Amino acid sequence: MKVSRRRFIKMLSVVSVAFFIKSKIDKVFAKEEKKKKRYIMVVDINKCIGCGSCVIACKLENEVPLDAEVYRTWVERYIVTKDHKVYVDSIKGGIDAYKKNPIGKEIKKEDVIKTFFVPKLCNQCENPSCVQVCPVGATYKTEDGVVLVDRKWCIGCGYCIQACPYGARFFHPVVKTADKCTFCYHRIKKGLKPACVTVCPTRARIFGDKMNPNDEVYKILKNEKVNVLKPETGNEPQVFYIGMSKEVR
Amino acid sequence: MLNQVHRVILVIIVLFIFVSIIREIVVPEDFGVAGHFRYSNIKEWEQLEPKLVGEYKETCATCHTKQFKEWNEGIHAGISCETCHALVGNVERYPGRLHLSNPSKYKMSKDSRELCLRCHEKLESRPKFIKQVISEQHAPKGKCTTCHNPHNPIKPLLINKYKTNISLITNKCNPCHVGTIYRLQALAKEKDSESILDFLYSVRHPGYSVVSTIEKEEMKKIIEELSERKVEEKRIEKKTGTTKIIENRCNVCHSDTISKLRNSLKIRGFDGTLDFILSDKHPGSFMIKDISRETLKDILNEVK
Helix, strand or coil, X not given: CCCCHHHHHHHHHHHHHHHHHHHHHHHHHHHHHHHCCCEEEEEEHXXXXXXXXXXXXXXXXXXXXXXXXXXXXXXXEEEEECCCCEEEECXXXXXXXXXXXXXCCCECHHHEEEEEEEEEECCCCCCCHHHHHCCCCCEEECCCCCEEECCCCCCCCCHHHHHCCCCCCEECCCCCCEECCCXXXXXXXXXXXXXXXXXXXXXXXXXXXXXXXXXXHHHHHHHCCEECCCHHHCCCCCEEEECCCCCCC | CHHHHHHHHHHHHHHHHHHHHHHHHHCCCCECCCCCCECHHHXXXXXXXXCCCCCCCHHHHCCCHHHHHHHHHCXXXXXXXXXHXXXXXXXXXXXXXXXXXXXXXXXXXXXXXXXXXXXXXXXXXXXXXXXXXXXHHHCCCCCHHHCCCCCCCCCCCCCCCCCCCCHHHHXXXXXXCCCHHHHHHHHHHHCCHHHHHHHHCCCCCCCHHHHCCCCHHHHHXXXXXXXXXXXXXXXXXXXXXXXXXXXXXXXXXXXXXXXXXXXXXXXXXXXXXXXXXXXCXXXXXXXXXXXXXXXXXXXHHHHC
């Protein structure tokens, strides 16, 4: 086959135009990439009063049996003493609120340096180790950053429960699959806040999209000093804590 | 030789086809569309029905206007209705949406003692900004709602209501410093209202922008009321001592102690009243334990 010069030039220009258009399209998509959402939560430890409202609300909203000792979110109490011992307890996940006080009984009052409550939940990691170990692809990260479990697909092997460095996963006693916090995916997708956030009396939990400059969490991440739990795991947790001291693990 | 190779290849091909068919049947269509998972599962999670009404508390206001108004003006305004009405209680706990669908079938709980103490019991680990009481001393038993309006608990029910619009303070100032009323009151007892106003409406006060949304006159009235705030009482003529005790101690809760006493004398008689006030049946007994029976006797004699 012979190609005339004219034909060759025509082909060349068509190809270059095609490339030009493709690069434009790529750019548009890249922009959309930037507009992508990334849901996160900010927890202010200074504001948590340990009332346990979030724990109950979470269970009601997500149909986790109230009396089962498994929690999608729970509250821990930390007591740090002068000899740098750290006492952590979480009586039934904090569901009945903390009423008794170990300080003054088991622990001497004058030995206590500081004591506070820490709400915990799934960190919706950027690099979730639970997703990596699932043998059947039943757990995954959505585009907006929430790690979900496919209840129809999960075989209940429990690898993910072992793999989570935060102990945020558990075996659901009714559904009989692995289960975890979903950031109340069904609520946030309808523009509502997660259950634990709506019931918190002191706004110790703040939820939002960290990609949106108008969002409260965006401003907090920009202006305040925040920490994450166990940064050394490389999981890049997406639940950020304000006022967290180094004893919290 | 060739035959054997053919056979092996045939077996491999058959196996491949077999596995492919099985995979086609078992693995759902949308598996792997956006990653190593079943894409439609995202929709399944999304489509679950929310159960808590959450931040749309106005929905409750359509039927419970009175409670909503009280709540909206009070210090508990930051707390969702459901935090108190859906989560705690010995009856079944129903999230708001169920109650909306059928209010008399799905009754919301309204326990008070267990509820209030979840947040207000004295605990070392609890941050200081939330006011805490030692329940055994503050109210050893019974409901907290005998003395506090749960929707606006700042001052116990029995004493006089504020005349000025005190909710301006609780709504606007509390986000920055908790317990503003009491700080303001303490300050008003020391300084005159003009110098407090000067400070509040100047740039020296970090809350300047919020304060300037309140009329200065209005604020002045509030401060003056706070500084003068004392419980009114028709003074008993003659004699000393008694008035002081009634004013300082009983009037913390009652605004009309004397008529209460007279009423009780009629019903219970002299000794009956004395016994009642000191007994556990009197909700206020925990705060007046140090007043002796003799002193009370004198008071009763005078009031009679």
